[in-house]
Amino acid sequence: MNHRRAAGSLLTLGISAVLTIGAGVLPATADDEVVQSEVIGWVLSPEDAVIQSGESITYTATLVDEAGEPVDPQPAKAPYIGTDAAGDLANGLTITAFSPGPRAVMAVSVVDGVEYFGSTSLTVAGAPVALEITPSATSVDQGGTLTFEVTGVDEWGTPVDGSAATLTSSVATDVIDGLSVTFPTASPHTITAELDGVTASVTVEVIPAASTSATSDSDDPELAATGVDPLLGGTVGGALLLAGLASVLIVRRRSAQS
Numbered sequence: 620m621n622h623r624r625a626a627g628s629l630l631t632l633g634i635s636a637v638l639t640i641g642a643g644v645l646p647a648t649a650d651d652e653v654v655q656s657e658v659i660g661w662v663l664s665p666e667d668a669v670i671q672s673g674e675s676i677t678y679t680a681t682l683v684d685e686a687g688e689p690v691d692p693q694p695a696k697a698p699y700i701g702t703d704a705a706g707d708l709a710n711g712l713t714i715t716a717f718s719p720g721p722r723a724v725m726a727v728s729v730v731d732g733v734e735y736f737g738s739t740s741l742t743v744a745g746a747p748v749a750l751e752i753t754p755s756a757t758s759v760d761q762g763g764t765l766t767f768e769v770t771g772v773d774e775w776g777t778p779v780d781g782s783a784a785t786l787t788s789s790v791a792t793d794v795i796d797g798l799s800v801t802f803p804t805a806s807p808h809t810i811t812a813e814l815d816g817v818t819a820s821v822t823v824e825v826i827p828a829a830s831t832s833a834t835s836d837s838d839d840p841e842l843a844a845t846g847v848d849p850l851l852g853g854t855v856g857g858a859l860l861l862a863g864l865a866s867v868l869i870v871r872r873r874s875a876q877s
Contacts, residue, residue: 659684661698661726661737669742669777675715680726682735694735698728702741719745720775745773750781750819752812758824764801765823769812784814 663678670676680698682690701709704722708715714724726737750771759765769781786795789809794801800810805827811820 659690659733659735661728661735662687663700663724663726663737663739666739667742668739669744670716671780672717672719672743673715674743675713676741677713678724678726678739680712680737694728694730696728696730698726698735698737700724700726714741716741716743719743719773721777742775742777744777744779745775746815747771747779747781747817748774750784750812750814750817752784752810752819752821754810754821754823756823758826759802760826761805761828762801762803763825764799766799767810767812767821769798769814769819771814771817771819779814781812781814784812787811787813 659682662681662683664681665676665678668676678700680700682693684690697712699709700712700714701707702714702716702722702724704716704718704720706717707722716722721740721742724739724741726735728735748771750769753768753770755766755768767786769784771779771781773779782798784798786798786800787810788795788800789811790802790804790806792803793808794803800808800823802808802823802825805825808823808825809820810823811818
C-alpha cells in the first residue's frame with residue numbers, strides 16, 4: 620500500500636489556501652502517492668489581472684510542457700484553484716475577490732498520481748492615495764470647454780479608475796458637467812478633482828474674447844466709405860455755397876459800376 624505525501628514546494632506556496640477557500644480537495648486518497656511534476660504545469664489566463672472589490676474573474680487553465688507548449692491531450696478535469704487572501708471565494712475556475720491588494724491565484728491537480736501546479740497574480744484595486752488631473756489643453760478661449768482626465772494609484776501602485784471623480788472650480792461661473800468644464804469668464808481657473816477624499820488640482824488659463832471694432836452709424840455709403848463726418852460735410856458745403864454767392868455779388872457790383 621502506497622502512502623500519500625504532499626509536495627513540499629506546493630505547501631510553501633500556499634496549497635492550504637487552495638484547499639480551504641471553497642476550491643475543493645485534491646482528488647487523492649490517503650493511500651495514494653503523489654509526485655510533483657517539475658516540467659509540466661498549469662498556465663492560468665488572464666495573467667496579472669486587476670479587478671475591483673467584489674468583482675469576479677474566470678480563468679482558463681492550460682497544461683503546458685517544459686517548452687511552454689500545451690500538452691495533447693489536455694486533462695479531462697480542470698484543476699482546483701484558490702487564492703492566498705482570506706475571504707476570497709472560488710467556484711470552479713471563477714474567483715470572487717474582496718480585500719484590496721495583490722494575491723496569488725494557485726491551480727493544482729493530480730492526474731494519474733502526478734501533481735501539476737500553476738499560479739498567477741490577481742490584484743484588487745484599493746482606495747486612491749494619489750490623484751492626477753490632466754486637462755485636454757492648458758488654455759482655452761473664453762466661453763470654451765475642456766475635458767479633464769483623472770487618474771490615480773492605490774497604496775500598492777495599482778492604477779485606480781478616476782472616472783467617478785468630482786470636479787470643482789475656483790470660479791463660480793464655470794459650468795461643470797461630469798469631467799467637462801465650460802469657462803464663461805476670462806482669468807486663471809483652478810480645477811480640482813476629488814475621489815475618496817483625495818484631491819488634485821490644475822490651473823487653466825482662460826483667454827479673453829477679442830473685442831469687436833467700432834462701426835459707423837452713418838447711412839450714407841459715400842460718407843461711410845470716405846470716413847467724412849456728416850456734420851463736417853454739411854459745414855463745408857455751406858461755406859462753399861456762401862463763397863459762391865459772394866463771388867456773384869462782387870461780379871454784379873463791378874458790372875453796375877462800369
